[in-house]
Amino acid sequence: MNSHSEVPVSHDRSSGNAQDYGMAATRADVLSQVLTLIRLRGELVYSAQLRGPWSIAFPAGPAHFYFISSGSAWLTPLGAAPVRLGCGDMVLLPHGTGHVVGDDLATPPVPIGQVIGAHFDRDRSVLDYGGDGAAASVVGGLFHFEGGSLAAIMAALPLVVHLQAGPGKPPDWLNALTHFLVKESHEVEPGSSLMISRLIDLLVIRTLRTWAASQAHPNSWIGAIGDERIGRALNAIHAAPFAPWTVRQLASLATMSRTIFAERFTARVGEAPLQYVKRLKLTLAADMLAGGALRITQVAERVGYASDAAFSRAFKAQFGYAPSEVVQRQHGIGGEDGAVAGGARSVRA
Structure with missing residues (x-):
């Protein structure tokens, strides 16, 4: 050098x-x-109306986010401890880890593919699923990072990035972004796909910034x-x-x-x-x-x-x-990215 x-x-x-x-x-x-550098790309957003008992298993693939707009849920990443999500909480799974999300830890999870087939309104991107128990409303979405060679930098992020609402209502920026995301997904108009992708970008970046500021001494x-x-x-x-x-x-x-x-x-x-x-x-x-x-x-x-x-x-x-x-090696990574994008689109298709 x-x-x-x-x-x-x-x-x-x-x-x-x-x-x-x-x-x-x-x-x-x-x-x-x-x-x-890692080229964040938002894929899709959906709203979910869920009633207990419910439990859904997601395979490894695209990164996910969840915003609990009402009720509560449990998130269990593959190989990690369960995380309790309360009303107003925001959570990212930036590494695309396979995970289960449900109303409790006892209900056997159903693969997301089966849930989509019978309970997903593709025109409005709304999932209506569960029994007749306690209700929860969740805004969910998929995104991915295209910079495969930057894995060492992204390794700094944990499996789960969790913003807890705490006392009072969620921050205004979180309510505003999720509101417009749901609105764009429900009222599909020209440019909606691009708008959704950009809004997801903003949501993920703001969540990471807020979370990073709250960390005392991460290495x-x-x-x-x-x-x-x-x-x-x-x-x-x-x-x-x-x-x-x-x-x-x-x-x-x-x-x-x-x-x-x-x-x-x-x-x-x-x-x-x-x-x-x-x-x-x-x-x-x-x-x-x-x-x-x-x-x-x-x-x-x-x-x-x-x-x-x-x-x-x-x-x-x-x-x-x-x-x-x-x-x-990049050709192999690109293939995976294509599979991720294809998998994300299949939820909407």
Whole structure:
């Protein structure tokens, strides 16, 4: 890698020294940048009127969200403990984990395919299901992330992202977004599919932002969002990921000594500053290679490696396979994405 300490002009990115990057970083938003890189895509939304006893099993596939507009429910992700969802709660399953959602933990779950076949109004995207017991109203939806090579970044998110309503009503933004989502799904008009996708994007991003702000000290980039000083350095890294950052430069942005900065960054993010920079560069390199427009030599140069050999060694150490294998592996990921999208559309079709 380049060893000089000056931060050069980066490819079509902000230029100048570390202070210039710090000024640009004040306008940066790590969460937005990460979500842009992984290309969040909303798929569909539906409203569910449910009466106990009811229990529905969803296979692994697209990511899900649920908003409990009335009543309550239990969510049980595959291999994880059940989560009690109360009225006004919002929950994301960002990894597309197979799960069961129901009114209790004792009712045998019915596969979603069987439930849809008999109880789903495809014209209005309404699910009416259950017995004659306690009622619950749920707004559900599907989304997915297309940036398969960014799995290491997304691994920072837990299986379940849970926003609890607490006392009083849910926040206004949550009520407003779910209201318009349901309205668009019930009253299908030209442009409704695009509107639903964009609203899901907003809902997921706002949920992640609100949840991240509530986390005290998670060991990931999420934990740094709420830390003003470490956040400045992290924002600068994301604003110019291919710059040859040094601990001194990043510590200066954070207005901290190098030692204290390195310790605090590692505690907040879960890895040392330059290791984070290296992993981000290689992750972005994998995404560029998957796009097919650049050769390995071009990507290696763009992300700051002096030779193909050095780049290939670092890449393989990070991901476990060589850069030349990315296109084939991405083809497999694309197939999975297609299956996810197809599965999501089949709920509506």
